[in-house]
Amino acid sequence: MGSTTSVAGQRQHAHHFKNGREEFEACKQGMWIFLVTEVLFFSGLFLAYAILRVFYPEMVAAAHHELDWKMGGLNTVVLLISSWTMARAVSAAQRGQAQKVVSFLLATFICAGIFMCVKYMEYSHKIHEGLLPGSLFSFKDLLSVDKVGLFFSVYFVMTGIHGLHVLIGMGLILWIMKRASRNEFGPNYFTPVEMLGLYWHFVDLVWIYLFPLLYLVS
Amino acid sequence: MSHHDHHEGHHHVLSDSTALKTILALLSLTVITVAIARVDLGVLNFPVAMFVASVKAVIVCSIFMGLKYENRENTVIFSTSLLFMLIFFILTFGDLLTRGDVYVKGQIIPAELQAAGPSKFSKPWIESPEIIAHGKGLFAAQCTSCHGDGGAGNGPAAAGLNPKPRNFTVGEGWKNGRKGSQIFGTLTKGLNTMPAFGSLPSEDRWALAHYVRTLGPHSAEKDSDADLAKVGVDPNQEGGGGSAEKSIPLEAAIEILSES
Incomplete structure (x- = not known):
């Protein structure tokens, strides 16, 4: 946007900002507003889940037993660790340690990859067993439970959209890694790393709620 | 005044030790979440699980996302999303839970x-x-x-x-x-x-x-x-x-x- 990038994060701010600091704060505020829209986006799904819990508590309790809490727990740990490595990547960018930025982003990317592999295993198991949304549901042991397909509709949509966020995040991580390896970031310019961090922590935030809601219902 | 002056010394850099303590706290809370789900607390299980999740969420927002280290603007912006989410829930359940006497008129x-x-x-x-x-x-x-x-x-x-x-x-x-x-x-x-x-x-x-x-x-x-x-x-x-x-x-x- 009319700005140029030179070595080690020396960067001229866009002309409509007073200085780089102002530009950074404006970017960050825009990112937070984007995250507000993300919360509202996910809130529709959380509401759908809440309606199921209120109207069909026994169904939700019976259906959640088919989710493996160990898999969900493993993914929670993996995603939390990825948030930590992402925070370290941002700090490294602020200190101008390009190599560390790349390493921590790579670690974050690997965690995201593990998350998606576990998700893949969970999904393929459910598809195999017929634990599917709505009328596709064909898992024999639970066929007698009224409206049980609804739980899996909500499960697949919620975790699917969250997984899509993880995949998008993985793409963004690769892009920022490439830019970091070109030494684009430093104490004076690390906006893209910071924004990626905010996005990634948000993805973690959603999972922090999804895990107990879907896997640990009592 | 160059933009250089405005940059240096203003951004909070998360220290490595704080980052480490934060992740350890988050992992401990995850263990707690799983542990309490194994214990039958009756009606309390759900609120306790949500409370622990919210503690984790606040830690992530304030430390990893840095809300703690900046002025309140972004905190207020982000909190509005929770406010609107609350309105969304209250209006929807206000409708759903009181539908009985509207739609089932004649059957009651x-x-x-x-x-x-x-x-x-x-x-x-x-x-x-x-x-x-x-x-x-x-x-x-x-x-x-x-x-x-x-x-x-x-x-x-x-x-x-x-x-x-x-x-x-x-x-x-x-x-x-x-x-x-x-x-x-x-x-x-x-x-x-x-x-x-x-x-x-x-x-x-x-x-x-x-x-x-x-x-x-x-x-x-x-x-x-x-x-x-x-x-x-x-x-x-x-x-x-x-x-x-x-x-x-x-x-x-x-x-x-x-x-x-």
Whole structure:
């Protein structure tokens, strides 16, 4: 946007900002507003889940037993660790340690990859067993439970959209890694790393709620 | 003043040790989340799980996302999303949890009708102007939402029902027949989308049956003793075919309406 990038994060701010600091704060505020829209986006799904819990508590309790809490727990740990490595990547960018930025982003990317592999295993198991949304549901042991397909509709949509966020995040991580390896970031310019961090922590935030809601219902 | 001056020293850099302490705290809270899910705390399980998740969320927001280290603006912005989420939940549940008396109008039996008062009609299976008048009042309160004010099967809720509610103004097509006892039987047990009204006192069901018969062409068919016996009435004894059932067919009615 009319700005140029030179070595080690020396960067001229866009002309409509007073200085780089102002530009950074404006970017960050825009990112937070984007995250507000993300919360509202996910809130529709959380509401759908809440309606199921209120109207069909026994169904939700019976259906959640088919989710493996160990898999969900493993993914929670993996995603939390990825948030930590992402925070370290941002700090490294602020200190101008390009190599560390790349390493921590790579670690974050690997965690995201593990998350998606576990998700893949969970999904393929459910598809195999017929634990599917709505009328596709064909898992024999639970066929007698009224409206049980609804739980899996909500499960697949919620975790699917969250997984899509993880995949998008993985793409963004690769892009920022490439830019970091070109030494684009430093104490004076690390906006893209910071924004990626905010996005990634948000993805973690959603999972922090999804895990107990879907896997640990009592 | 170059932009360089504005940059240096202003951004908070998360220290490595704080980052480490944060992740350790988050991992410990995850262990706690799993552990308490294994313990039966009764109704408390859910709120406790949500509380622990929220503690984790606040830690991520304030430290990893840095809200703690900046001015309040972004915190306020982000909090508005939670406010709107709350409004979203309150309005939706405010609707869903109070729908019963809107959509199931006609299927809810008012308490004053359920309370079995002293019987006004000793042999309610016998048609009389008084019992028809009583049935007319009940019909207006209980039946018109589906069957329509004039009983033509065109009430406001009829549009969503399949099969459609019975049109009482014509004499043909009555699946269970049009004798008083047959209508009484349909009221007691229900028929297709018509819920059972067995929770109404039997004399009220008889009153409705007599009134409904007056809405269509005159029928000369009378109940024989055998007809009455089928619905549990002994013509030689007072009463009216057993007492009212206790349960309200509310759930059945919701089911029917939600499927249509």
